[in-house]
Amino acid sequence: xxxxxxxxxxxxxxxxxxxxxxxxxxxxxxxxxxxxxxxxxxxxxxxxxxxxxxxxxxxxxxxxxxxxxxxxxxxxxxxxxxxxxxxxxxxxxxxxxxxxxxxxxxxxxxxxxxxxxxxxxxxxxxxxxxxxxxxxxxxxxxxxxxxxxxxxx
Numbered sequence: 335x336x337x338x339x340x341x342x343x344x345x346x347x348x349x350x351x352x353x354x355x356x357x358x359x360x361x362x363x364x365x366x367x368x369x370x371x372x373x374x375x376x377x378x379x380x381x382x383x384x385x386x387x388x389x390x391x392x393x394x395x396x397x398x399x400x401x402x403x404x405x406x407x408x409x410x411x412x413x414x415x416x417x418x419x420x421x422x423x424x425x426x427x428x429x430x431x432x433x434x435x436x437x438x439x440x441x442x443x444x445x446x447x448x449x450x451x452x453x454x455x456x457x458x459x460x461x462x463x464x465x466x467x468x469x470x471x472x473x474x475x476x477x478x479x480x481x482x483x484x485x486x487x
Contacts, residue, residue, distance in 0.1 A: 370461040392439045398432045413440045
């Protein structure tokens, strides 16, 4: 028998503990940065071409001097509107005399015009920020995302 165990009483069993360690891996979210987007409005002048429509009316006084029994109605003949004008005359009897007709002739013309108008366009600036909110770079690389990554606990 070994001398090491002489202090131990003879006949008793010696218990040696066996210890096993176990590792559990997990993840947690850690903020590594963020992105700030600033938008700016840029004003630009653009030329637009648009048709303008003008209606001109020619007024003609057409003498008629015809006796009528009642005032004729306003009528239209093509693009002309005819407005009858009557006057009462005293003769031995009272009668209506169509003195004239007013012919209103409508003509439409088109002309092209150029106007300058102001249009707005928005432009966005993207700034990558670190975890404390400081700007890291002016624009994140294409395809990179900012914000969170997983790390082992």
